Amino acid sequence: MSGVRLVMARHGETAANVQHMLDTRPPGLPLNERGHTQAAALGARLAADPVSAVHASVAVRAQQTAAPVAAAHGLDVRVVDGVHEVFCGELEGRSGRAALERFMAVYEAWWAGDLDARLPGGESARDVRDRFLPALDGILDGASGDIVLVSHGAAIRLAAAALLGDTAETRFLPNTGLVVLRPDGDGWALEHWDGAMPVAGDVTAGGTPA
Structure with a gap:
C-alpha cells in the first residue's frame, strides 16, 4: 500500500448532535444547516489533496x-x-444524562481493555472492529493516493485504535474532523488527528454516537 493514505472523516452536524441524542441506526438523521456548511468546508479543505476515492457509511x-x-x-x-456507527441498542434515540452516562460506562470499559463490554441490546467494541476492519481492507485493496472514508466518531476511534495499537491515545473527533493514517511497515502510523481531549466529567464530550 505504498503511497496510500487513509483519511477518515466524521460526518457533519445533525439535530441529534445538538440534542445529545443517540442516533446510531441507519439511515439516521440528515445533516442540519450547520452540518451542510461543515461538509462544504471539508470539500474545500481536501480539494487540493490527491484523493482517488471517496467512501461513506x-x-x-x-x-x-x-x-x-x-x-x-x-x-x-x-x-x-x-463502517456505520456503534449500534446503541436499547439506548437508541435516547438523550439526557442517564442515557449518556450508561453509554459512557461501556465506552470507558472499552478503553480500559474490555473489548467485549456490550451496550444493552447493542454492540461491543469487538463487534464494531469485526465489521469495520474487513470493510477497510476492502476499500484499501489495490488503492493508491488518498482514500477518504466518511464515518462516525466512536467507530473511527475504535478502528484507529485497532490499526495503531491499543496503547495509542485516541481523541474525541469533532464533526468533519479528520484522522489521517499512513502505512508503516506491516502496520499504520498516525499522521494527523483533529480535535482535542474531552473535558473530564463531561459525558457529552467523549464522542457519543450520533
Whole structure:
C-alpha cells in the first residue's frame, strides 16, 4: 500500500448532535444547516489533496458529508457496509444524562481493555472492529493516493485504535474532523488527528454516537 493514505472523516452536524441524542441506526438523521456548511468546508479543505476515492457509511449524514469531497475531485461517493456507527441498542434515540452516562460506562470499559463490554441490546467494541476492519481492507485493496472514508466518531476511534495499537491515545473527533493514517511497515502510523481531549466529567464530550 505504498503511497496510500487513509483519511477518515466524521460526518457533519445533525439535530441529534445538538440534542445529545443517540442516533446510531441507519439511515439516521440528515445533516442540519450547520452540518451542510461543515461538509462544504471539508470539500474545500481536501480539494487540493490527491484523493482517488471517496467512501461513506450507509448513514445519510455520512453520504451527505462525503458528497462535496467527491464533487471536488469529480468522483462518486461509494457507500460501504460495515463502517456505520456503534449500534446503541436499547439506548437508541435516547438523550439526557442517564442515557449518556450508561453509554459512557461501556465506552470507558472499552478503553480500559474490555473489548467485549456490550451496550444493552447493542454492540461491543469487538463487534464494531469485526465489521469495520474487513470493510477497510476492502476499500484499501489495490488503492493508491488518498482514500477518504466518511464515518462516525466512536467507530473511527475504535478502528484507529485497532490499526495503531491499543496503547495509542485516541481523541474525541469533532464533526468533519479528520484522522489521517499512513502505512508503516506491516502496520499504520498516525499522521494527523483533529480535535482535542474531552473535558473530564463531561459525558457529552467523549464522542457519543450520533
